[in-house]
Amino acid sequence: MIITKIDVMQVHKEPTSLIPWRPVLCRIYTDEGIYGDGEAAVAYISGAPAAFGMVKDLAAMLIGLDPLDNEKIWEIMYKRTFWGQNGGPIIFAGMSAIDIALWDIKGKYFDVPVYKLLGGKKRDKLRTYASQLQFGWGEGITPAITPEDYYNNTKKAMAEGYDCVKVDFFTFREDGKQFDEEDRTGLLKPYYVKLVESRVAAVREAAGENVDIIMENHSFLDAQSAIQLGRVVQKYNIFYYEEPNTPNPKTAKYIRESLQMPIASGERIYSRWQYAPYFEDQSIQLIQPDLGNCGGITEGKKICDMAHVYDIGVQAHVCASPLSTAAALHLEAVIPNFVIHEHHVFNLSSWNKRLAVHDYQPVNGEYSIPELPGLGNEISEYAFANSEKVTVK
Incomplete structure (x- = not known):
């Protein structure tokens, strides 16, 4: 052939x-x-x-x-x-x-499904979180502004069975526009810290004690503002603190040692060679390789296996068409160090769903693995x- x-x-x-x-x-x-x-x-x-x-x-x-x-x-x-x-x-x-x-x-x-070729699935269901609730939770994008918006979006995801949510609390200003880069770096003014904390507190109030919260940062912070915000919000029992600053093993280690919660990163780290320093110094506790930009399934599996050696967990980053979702599901079903699957709010919109033949969606906060030959989607x-x-x- x-x-x-x-x-x-x-x-x-x-x-x-x-x-x-x-x-x-x-x-x-x-x-x-x-x-x-x-x-x-x-x-x-x-x-x-x-x-x-x-x-x-x-x-x-x-x-x-x-x-x-x-x-x-x-x-x-x-x-x-x-x-x-x-x-x-x-x-x-x-x-x-x-x-x-x-x-x-x-x-x-x-x-056979791809997971068979990767060694066979260890699990039939994948715990899944509702991702990027600052954009709302449903068709299209609806910016979350007030603490009530964050509370309501969390409740909406919980009603669908999710027991974990992810939010970037520092995306939208109170006027609905996005923050500028300089707003989120350096030591922050009290106004910004209090605004972020009010939103985190609203999500924790909505979530209760049995729902995890992932705090997304999209690398917009720097080491100083990441630590400043992290120290304020970690009392809300943050599941993990994602992309607190521009990916760098040295600053990641500095942030990790300054906070009492796991650090996650990886959607902008590419290949085994770039991941290795983070593993060697334990500067991140959960990796988020994107199979659509880290080198594919071949490379992604090797990265995850390397992480396993260092007791580092895996959540594949997924923000693309349903094809990428299918690829991530196959890998996450197989690896022993899987933690949770990301279900991005964009996956709920028709303009993304219609790019593939099948529309796989979680049920009660869990994803099943495609069973058709290959990826199981086209x-x-x-x-x-x-x-x-x-x-x-």
Whole structure:
């Protein structure tokens, strides 16, 4: 079996109002009629056009190769591109799209779900959290402004069975606009600290004692403001403190040693080589690799296995099309150090659901694992019809 052609697509900008949404997808075809789908998970904000170009460049290297040789192909992409070694989000997002599609082909070829090829699932259900409640919880984006908004969004997620929520409490100002970068760095004014704490307190009040709270920061803080806020909110029993500042092993260690709660990071850390320093000094306690930009399933599994050596937990970062969700579910079902699955609010919106054939959603706060061969999901006809598409032969 050989690769005969590859379709590379960038979906036309979706109407999320606040955040540009342009998923980058690919479909790899073979001479035996089997095809596989993958995604470069840089769908939001900036970077999608660059990832689209990266997948096209990589695709040209793969025509005529055996798609079952995913380890061989991974090394080709890593070594022969020159920029692959110590690469960043664009090179690794491109590699990820190809790699995920190859695993989809392999599963279909052997007529088994991807989790079987990864060693077999350890669990049938994945604990799942409702992610990014500052955007609301439902179709579209509704900025949370008042403590009451945060309280109500939490109650809404709990009513659907979730026992864990994630919120960036420092996204929206009281006038509904987003905070500027300088508002969130350096030692913060009391106004900002009190505003954030009032929102955290509202979520804890809504959640009670038996629901976990993840505090998201999106790396907008620096080490000083991260510690300042962390010391104020840790009394609310924060499950973990996510991306408190720009990923860096040294500052992550400084923040971890200054606070009494676990630190999580990883959606902007790429490959085993970049994760290794965090493992060696225990500066983060939970990693969040995104299979759509860390190097794919092949690399993601290795990263998770490395983390296991250091007793570090895993929650795959998922903020892309339903294809990325399916890939994450297969990996998380298999690894022993899985903690929880992320269900982003964007996964509730029709403009994202319609990009794939199947709409997998959690039930009572738990995800089941797709049982169809391969990923168990495919790019939809809608996505093909509403994309810029290039075919590489």
